[in-house]
Amino acid sequence: MLEPTPLDERKQQILKAVVSDYTVTGVPVGSQVLAAKYFIALSSATIRNELADLVGTGYLHQPHTSAGRIPTDRGYRYFVDFLMEPEAASATARRTVKQEFETAPRSVDGILEKAAMVLSQVTENVSLVTAPEVSESRIKHIDLVSLEPQSVLIILVLEGNLIKQQVVHLERATTQDDLSRMAAMLNQKVKGQTAEELAVRLDELGPEKAEQRRIIERLIDSITTHQAQRQTVVLHDGVRNLLRHPEFVEVSRLEELMELLEQGAQLAGILQQVAFEKDVEIIIGRENTSSGLRECSLVLTTYKMADRVRGTIGVIGPTRMHYGQVVARVRLVSHATSEVLAHLGN
Amino acid sequence: MLEPTPLDERKQQILKAVVSDYTVTGVPVGSQVLAAKYFIALSSATIRNELADLVGTGYLHQPHTSAGRIPTDRGYRYFVDFLMEPEAASATARRTVKQEFETAPRSVDGILEKAAMVLSQVTENVSLVTAPEVSESRIKHIDLVSLEPQSVLIILVLEGNLIKQQVVHLERATTQDDLSRMAAMLNQKVKGQTAEELAVRLDELGPEKAEQRRIIERLIDSITTHQAQRQTVVLHDGVRNLLRHPEFVEVSRLEELMELLEQGAQLAGILQQVAFEKDVEIIIGRENTSSGLRECSLVLTTYKMADRVRGTIGVIGPTRMHYGQVVARVRLVSHATSEVLAHLGN
DNA sequence: TTTAGCACTCGGTGATCGAGACTGCCAACC
């Protein structure tokens, strides 16, 4: 990593102009274009000198000697950290989001699916949405259904009408009547608690309720393992948008990315590692640990439910993207999602 | 459409050889290659005459005057209908399928997801799996959860531990106790029936149970509409496999296909129209009504649960595919899926 | 009916060339 060379005002403006122009045109930006479009007071020769400096300090890249300049990952980073101006989401984007969420189903799953769909549509990139952690969700209702004498289907209704199921096997045969009674009893006790809290308070049940206790243990166990292996669920949508970007005419670039998207687990790991120091976190190109994302950027934020941060929402796109606009729209959809989730009740 | 020209034995063999060779190499097949690899007794000139005939009758295509021959959709059709020899799935494929299904979760959703994953893996194409129709599924258990005084979450446990949920609003406030009693009552009556049957037998409830009746009506209604708008669910997996096929180096071909896959609804419509005259149905290239599938083939079959056909499973791939092998593997995964679903109990 | 031979066609490859786009550098200028 190069040491953080401070950039004087004019270099900053030139870097900003290069990023802005390149994200729109996709063509390396030359000194003449810059002089004509952005710096009428300066000659192209002056700009050439500055550009040479910016290449030297690693903010810009020159594909070949007689080409214009392209921002490096470092250039983009400087841009988003210091130069990018806050943008507001366009009226059309806002309208789209509003309309789509009006027809969203009233369940967490459905809303998150919708969010993924809308986000990919308004950003023209691939959207990512992680589901809330089950173990942190409040339990609203428990139901026990007898499948076979020694086999029980546990149904958990969590806040936001998120439903989780698990089949467990019992040592002893139990009738549906017994199960119904146990479920009624459990519903009294568990209401509004999270699975984590439940695990802590397990001892409150007297030792005489051995079978109940076993079911609860299995239940908590299932939630925990559920989270560990399956909470890797990352919804995504909009791969078709990616195909329109010229950076993906080479299918080979898509291949690694598709693998990442379809397998999910690795992607979930990446998303979980994101430390949200600001409200929107941007990861650019090689800053990504995963090789499939070498030439992509992630723009991520969180969404809330019941006033707590519950998941990540954002997009993957080529490093050459209109960051200001994407940030505005990711934020827009995140807020809209939180809003709709809030109205689900808890 | 050309009239069905009958092909003599030798023309059939040549067509078969062209299809076989082309599906492996991907290169237009010339008369010399055919003579050397498949017809040592014949000279290339003889084969040239036959090839010219096959082009004339529309079974083969010649990209340009000095190129070899490629099967047309018609050629592939003739091949799969009359020439293709039944193949058995390879031992590796069988092993993969077996291993993967051993670790499958014990729910319909999980199993179908797994099926999609495995199928795409063993065929190296995109897999498609439709979920069972909710309205045809037997109801195992009903649960009613009070969300707000006038708002109820209906949970349906269907055969195969498939869980469906729906929020309905009631005209009158109802307590959880009331709901629990109603649920208990309903469970006595509905067990083992399908939603369709339930709709028919609705009258059996006396008129005195007006509120119950209303809830049940809403419930049946929700199941039916659920099916109408959302049963468009088509799982898919393995887009990454498609990228490896040389026919998709042009991303433009992928674009329409991805749209079809991500939107789902249109695809569901296509799959529902398939008339399964044989156990495996093959749709080749332009036989597809959808333009996005002009250069793709579908190999489809059904899977069963509780001895009834419940859904479609199959793959999308380039028209140039090893049909015999794909058919064998689609069939393999279909059988394995039905098998695992059977063990879920009902 | 099959086959050998032959002229012909056409796509693909590689080389060459020129135009165009930019640059870097230098010398002059403010």
Place this chain on the structure above:
DNA sequence: GGTTGGCAGTCTCGATCACCGAGTGCTAAA
């Protein structure tokens, strides 16, 4: 010292061209 005009140099891209080779269609003979 920073800025600028001028200019030679570099590199990509697209067009053109020739050539090779694969493969064909046709003809005449077996």
